[in-house]
Each structure stands twice: as C-alpha cells, then as structure tokens.
Amino acid sequence: MTAAADRPVFRFAPSPNGQLHLGHALSAFENQHWAEKTGGRLLLRIEDIDRTRCTAALEDGLIADLDWLGITYERPFRRQSEHFDDYRRALDRLIDMGLAYPAFLTRGEVRSIVEAYETGSAAWPRDPDGAPHYPGGERHLDVRISGRRIAEKARHTIRLDMEKALKRVNAPLYWTAFDEDGTRLIEARPEDWGDIVLSRSDAPSSYHLSVVVDDALQGVTHVVRGKDLELATAVHRLLQELLGLPAPLYRHHRLIMGADGRKLSKSNHDTALKALRDAGASPLDIRRLCGF
Known part of the structure; x- marks a missing residue:
C-alpha cells in the first residue's frame, strides 16, 4: 500500500x-x-x-x-x-507585491469605452470567453484617490495587473496535462485573459484565486475538470508561480x-x-x- x-x-x-x-x-x-x-x-x-x-x-x-x-x-x-482568511492572505500578498489594483469601472462603463474604441477600425482585445479586457486605466491611480473611494464604500473589484505579473515570472509558462498515454507540456497564455478579477466588493475572492489557494492547501496533485476550464488553467499557473504554490497535473475531460x-x-x-x-x-x- x-x-x-x-x-x-x-x-x-x-x-x-x-x-x-x-x-x-x-x-x-x-x-x-x-x-x-x-x-x-x-x-x-x-x-x-x-x-x-x-x-x-x-x-x-x-x-x-x-x-x-x-x-x-x-x-x-x-x-x-x-476559509475566506486564506484567500485574503493570498490577495494581500499580491497587493503587497504591487501586482493588484482596485478597479472601479462598472460593466456599463467598460462597455461604453469598448464601443467607443471600436467605432474605429480596431477591435478591442477580448478574453477566450469573449469578454472585453478591462481597460486598466486605474493601474496607476494615486493610492490616496483609490483609498478615499474605497473608504466611501465605492463598489470595486481588485484586479491583477497582468503586465506586471508576467514580468515577475519566468516566461513562457507551461502546465502539465495527463491522460492514459502519459503527460505533456502545454504552453500557458495568461495574457489572453487581461487583468483578471481577484476579488469583488460582494465576494472576498474570485474563482481563479480561491481555486489555486485551495488546491495548494489541500495538497491536490491532479486536477480533473471539464474542457470549458482548460484555457483558464493558464491563469491558475500564473497565480501559482506568483504565490509560490505547487502546480498540479491537469486533465480536461469532454463535456x-x-x-x-x-x-x-x-x-x-x-x-x-x-x-x-x-x-x-x-x-x-x-x-x-x-x-x-
């Protein structure tokens, strides 16, 4: 045994x-x-x-x-x-590393920015699910301004500064897929997702952040889930690298x-x-x- x-x-x-x-x-x-x-x-x-x-x-x-x-x-x-405290600690680490920022734009405001941009010939970048990348203009917002808005209870999310995050890791990133025939490396492209959400005003953690924290704390070595989450694995590998967490093997089954x-x-x-x-x-x- x-x-x-x-x-x-x-x-x-x-x-x-x-x-x-x-x-x-x-x-x-x-x-x-x-x-x-x-x-x-x-x-x-x-x-x-x-x-x-x-x-x-x-x-x-x-x-x-x-x-x-x-x-x-x-x-x-x-x-x-x-286990909200576990996710908060991980979020605080990313904030302390200068890799996360408060974002205040509503969905409607993002949509207006995207529509105005696309009145020209260029297309706004979108993630693999088809959602537009967050504009990211608040990446360099003065902390006094953002702090005041948060103190005033302005609804906001905490987002990962994807550009800064990618500079902190050794690129390119890979994740390991497994099946009956063995394992193979697949290149991860977290940049395709833009500045992902790490937490919201009404939730202490996003799916992406909580799942990598949970997998590490539970000692998960093999993640088996549907193919609809295959491309999101790139984001999880990036967060694992940033937080110093182990990377499981992955299998994404048919739907x-x-x-x-x-x-x-x-x-x-x-x-x-x-x-x-x-x-x-x-x-x-x-x-x-x-x-x-």
Missing part, C-alpha cells in the same frame, strides 16, 4: 448554486475513476464563495446526489465559505452537450440528477448516459 503522503490527490469541486446535472456527474465519475486507477484519494470541495446564490439546501441536495451516484470521497470536506449544442447548465432541469432520479433513472443509468 502506498503511503498516504505519496498518493495522488484528486478533488471534485462543485458549487451549490443549483442542482447537479449530467455534466457534474461525468466530472465526478472522471475523478473517481482516476483516483481508483492511480490508488489516489478523492476530496470533495464545496465552492460556495457566492453567498447570494449558494444555499445550505442546495448543498444538501448536492451531497444527496453524490451519495446516490456512489461517489466516495474523504470527509470532512472543505467549504470555501469557511456533455445539450440539445442546443451548448454545454449543460444548471438552468436545464431536464438533465438535473434529481429530476432524472425522480423519473426512475438508476445510478447505473446515469453512468451509462455519461459514457462510463
């Missing part, structure tokens, strides 16, 4: 902001499969940073779905809402698409596990629907 400290560590990390659907089941099965295949451990992490949408009732439903599917994971599990050709969402109740269970589906049926 491999010593616990030497075993691979996987994690399934859903958000309790809606019901789990077939896409979540596929990801849970993938993580369980690889944990069993490698003799590793499987952790559960509840990603409930969004305290408005995430509820205890939805978390209970999530746990019930996983238990029904037969997904076995170590307990107790980690709730992000219980289950809906009838409209798009990836499943929690608003599609027809594929919700509870709805399928209530309609008479068995855990074995769900495994088959997911291709296992």
